[in-house]
Amino acid sequence: MLAEKALELVREQHRCTDGALAPFNEDGIRQVLEEMRALFEQNQRDTTATVSGEVGLFSSIQLRHTALERNKRCVLAYLNNRLEHIKRMRWEFGSVLPADLRYNLCEQEVQWFNSYNRMLANYMRAIGDTGGVDLTQDMKPPKSLYVEVRCVADHGEFETQDGDLIVLKKNSQHFLLRSECEHLIRQGVLEHIVHRM
Amino acid sequence: MSQTTGHASDNYFSLDDILTTQEKLPCKVEMPIYRLGYLDQSSDDSTLQPGTKLEMPFWLARSLCSRRRHIVSVEMPRAYRESYRQIFKADPNVVDLHKLGPYFYGFGSYLLNFQHSEAADIGNSLVKTFQGRFRKIMDSSQNALNQDTSKLTEKLDESEKKIFVAGQLGLHDFQRWETRQTEKLMTSAMVQKHRKRKRAVLEETS
Amino acid sequence: MDPSEVEFLAEKESISIVPNFTLDQIYLISGDLGPFSPGLPTTVPLWMACSLKQRQKCRIVPPDWMDVEKLSEKKQEELESKFFTQMPSNHYLEVSQLLLQCATDDIPKADEVKTLIKDIWDLRMAKLRSSVEVFVKSDATHAKLNHLTLMEINTVRPFLTAALDHMHALRSNLTSGSRLSQD
Numbered sequence: 001m002l003a004e005k006a007l008e009l010v011r012e013q014h015r016c017t018d019g020a021l022a023p024f025n026e027d028g029i030r031q032v033l034e035e036m037r038a039l040f041e042q043n044q045r046d047t048t049a050t051v052s053g054e055v056g057l058f059s060s061i062q063l064r065h066t067a068l069e070r071n072k073r074c075v076l077a078y079l080n081n082r083l084e085h086i087k088r089m090r091w092e093f094g095s096v097l098p099a100d101l102r103y104n105l106c107e108q109e110v111q112w113f114n115s116y117n118r119m120l121a122n123y124m125r126a127i128g129d130t131g132g133v134d135l136t137q138d139m140k141p142p143k144s145l146y147v148e149v150r151c152v153a154d155h156g157e158f159e160t161q162d163g164d165l166i167v168l169k170k171n172s173q174h175f176l177l178r179s180e181c182e183h184l185i186r187q188g189v190l191e192h193i194v195h196r197m
Numbered sequence: 198m199s200q201t202t203g204h205a206s207d208n209y210f211s212l213d214d215i216l217t218t219q220e221k222l223p224c225k226v227e228m229p230i231y232r233l234g235y236l237d238q239s240s241d242d243s244t245l246q247p248g249t250k251l252e253m254p255f256w257l258a259r260s261l262c263s264r265r266r267h268i269v270s271v272e273m274p275r276a277y278r279e280s281y282r283q284i285f286k287a288d289p290n291v292v293d294l295h296k297l298g299p300y301f302y303g304f305g306s307y308l309l310n311f312q313h314s315e316a317a318d319i320g321n322s323l324v325k326t327f328q329g330r331f332r333k334i335m336d337s338s339q340n341a342l343n344q345d346t347s348k349l350t351e352k353l354d355e356s357e358k359k360i361f362v363a364g365q366l367g368l369h370d371f372q373r374w375e376t377r378q379t380e381k382l383m384t385s386a387m388v389q390k391h392r393k394r395k396r397a398v399l400e401e402t403s
Numbered sequence: 404m405d406p407s408e409v410e411f412l413a414e415k416e417s418i419s420i421v422p423n424f425t426l427d428q429i430y431l432i433s434g435d436l437g438p439f440s441p442g443l444p445t446t447v448p449l450w451m452a453c454s455l456k457q458r459q460k461c462r463i464v465p466p467d468w469m470d471v472e473k474l475s476e477k478k479q480e481e482l483e484s485k486f487f488t489q490m491p492s493n494h495y496l497e498v499s500q501l502l503l504q505c506a507t508d509d510i511p512k513a514d515e516v517k518t519l520i521k522d523i524w525d526l527r528m529a530k531l532r533s534s535v536e537v538f539v540k541s542d543a544t545h546a547k548l549n550h551l552t553l554m555e556i557n558t559v560r561p562f563l564t565a566a567l568d569h570m571h572a573l574r575s576n577l578t579s580g581s582r583l584s585q586d
Contacts, residue, residue, distance in 0.1 A: 366560035374406030
């Protein structure tokens with residue numbers, strides 16, 4: 001059946017909706033474009049023939065045209081859903097993606113990620129008159145100004161807002177401003193310790 | 198969930214809608230379709246001849262069979278015929294809708310576009326079937342916390358599954374709040390999954 | 404909405420405290436608070452009450468309704484009524500949860516209060532589920548439910564909206580004559 005390759009792309013993307021982004025399927029896209037080119041050329045030939053008097057070709061033209069549209073939709077949906085996924089990654093991983101995930105993006109997607117990053121940063125800087133608001137912070141109503149945290153992994157030196165230098169060493173515990181370390185918690189470097197009352 | 202409304206333009210990028218419109222139905226060719234004989238693998242003819250029977254995905258059948266065009270004619274798939282509708286009516290809860298087409302309601306809704314003589318009955322049957330299954334979906338999604346849900350959802354069609362998941366989400370969020378887990382800042386879900394996968398890869402290679 | 408956001412809204416509820424410190428009136432965007440004098444009851448938002456209590460700066464005066472006798476009556480009323488009854492607070496669950504967490508010693512018979520609140524919540528959620536079922540199975544297009552609280556609505560919201568969306572899509576199949584004639 002026609003548009004099978006395009007369907008494979010859609011299935012591939014559908015499978016990883018909740019998981020990791022699969023490597024960009026350049027080969028799959030190329031095959032779809034090839035099929036589309038062939039369909040387009042055949043249709044062009046049949047339309048020329050119809051113009052010069054041949055009859056009965058309409059059904060084939062209609063069928064191929066539908067397949068062309070279908071291919072287009074599948075490819076666009078594949079690309080669009082990947083972009084949505086990449087956008088979500090910006091909010092979950094932060095402005096720098098882990099290398100192994102970055103590797104799964106194609107060049108244009110990397111560019112897109114970078115410009116999204118830039119736009120988001122510019123927008124956040126532009127909110128209010130006092131240097132902006134970090135929208136990726138305090139995603140839930142904060143309960144306290146300071147939080148107690150434990151290092152899950154070695155992270156090196158960390159400079160706090162008041163200029164203190166602390167070393168984030170595995171299993172060390174610290175009492176930090178929530179606003180300073182929320183990103184590190186979300187990225188899995190620190191673990192938030194909650195004391196039960 | 199506009200996937201059941203029948204307008205592809207509503208959700209052009211929806212992967213679920215693309216998969217829904219991929220569901221196949223029996224068609225019969227009514228006019229010769231030249232140079233596309235290869236679509237029917239059982240024949241060597243270069244033309245799809247009138248009378249040829251083959252299965253087509255909805256997206257294709259829809260474009261070849263409408264009020265204006267009769268390039269093919271369509272038949273309703275088995276799961277939407279009278280005999281099945283009787284089964285749904287008798288006890289909607291025992292039916293395995295996942296097996297009958299993972300997009301049972303969405304595909305069924307699209308089929309109504311063909312203005313088949315049974316369209317009204319099919320439409321009614323879809324509503325009644327969902328109404329009949331509703332309580333069970335609600336109860337199972339609201340009671341099953343922190344347990345394996347695959348058993349509960351295996352007979353649900355994709356749209357029912359989404360509703361089930363939504364129910365679980367509400368319950369889960371509430372339960373996390375009730376046990377005061379919401380106070381704790383957590384690692385992002387994507388980051389956590391990424392770690393898990395990485396660890397799994399490391400273990401495999403070592 | 405996340406339940407923690409519902410709780411955030413509940414934290415704006417006023418509550419009476421008896422401070423053990425002295426402080427002049429303070430002026431906040433949401434209104435003026437105080438002055439605070441030891442032993443003199445004053446009203447503050449719940450978030451402040453909890454914070455002061457945690458630092459042992461005050462005693463909390465539980466709301467009138469947070470009382471075993473009153474709550475038992477409420478439970479009985481809820482049990483006997485076909486409809487949802489009006490709750491003494493629109494944030495009864497969140498307020499109880501927070502106070503029972505930080506000020507157990509200020510609430511008489513805290514354990515019984517906790518159980519009663521939970522019972523009332525369970526009763527109401529079961530009722531809510533039954534009404535949702537009746538609604539979905541009827542051919543009604545709208546329903547009116549009085550006296551539901553935000554946390555109750557919030558807990559069923561994802562499910563309810565998804566189910567009603569689906570139902571609406573299936574129903575509009577039956578009436579969309581206009582769509583069928585489009586092609």
